[in-house]
Amino acid sequence: YGYNFRREVYIKCMGRGRKVVKQVFLEEFGENLPIEEIYIKKDQELFKIIEEEGVPLKEGAVELLDFLNKNNIKVALATSAKSDRTNAMIDDKKIREKFDYIVTGENVEKLKPNPDIFLKAAKGINVKPENAVVIEDSKSGVFAGFNANMKVFHIEDLLAPDEEIKKYAFKMFKSLNQIKEYLEFVIKK
Numbered sequence: 001y002g003y004n005f006r007r008e009v010y011i012k013c014m015g016r017g018r019k020v021v022k023q024v025f026l027e028e029f030g031e032n033l034p035i036e037e038i039y040i041k042k043d044q045e046l047f048k049i050i051e052e053e054g055v056p057l058k059e060g061a062v063e064l065l066d067f068l069n070k071n072n073i074k075v076a077l078a079t080s081a082k083s084d085r086t087n088a089m090i091d092d093k094k095i096r097e098k099f100d101y102i103v104t105g106e107n108v109e110k111l112k113p114n115p116d117i118f119l120k121a122a123k124g125i126n127v128k129p130e131n132a133v134v135i136e137d138s139k140s141g142v143f144a145g146f147n148a149n150m151k152v153f154h155i156e157d158l159l160a161p162d163e164e165i166k167k168y169a170f171k172m173f174k175s176l177n178q179i180k181e182y183l184e185f186v187i188k189k
Helices: 007-013 018-029 035-053 061-070 083-092 116-124 139-147 163-168 176-188
Strands: 076-078 101-103 133-136 151-155 171-173
Touching (some): 061 176, 076 116, 139 151
Parallel strands (some): 076 101, 133 151
16 A cells, blocks of 8 residues: 555554554554555455464464363453454364453453453453453553453563563563463462
8 A cells, every 4th residue: 555564553553453553553644544445455365364374373372271271270362353353263273162251352342451351351251350360462451451450461472571561561471381381380389
């Protein structure tokens, strides 16, 4: 579309949901940005990639989910993504049964950094917020988990932990394997 898409713009949008992404894009690129057309094209391309190539998982994702399931730790997936995209991705990897509850951006009124999505997830698995752990790679997700009164594990992805993340995250990890190792240690205590 002829626009210069920078990493900083993408990071601003991480975990925020389609409504906020559209707002950020229009502020960044101007009111003439054909955002609806771009979203239609993006969705078509995303589903084509899922169908043809599958979805890459973060290293250690299945192992962490299996560990949690084996230890009878309830697992909820809370994502700002729409349900059709979420369903396509988890079904592609055949991991639906590893989650006890799934909340998508369509299931709550306010998305991250508002805590609603995590509070709904905790309620869905019958866990008090103060007893829940959130694993998040976005700054808005870290804020949402903190605002929900949950322990937040930040997992580094495109965003290394900055001072705000360090302030609001309970623990920071470089990989999901590190989280699994940490939880194995905590559970053995």
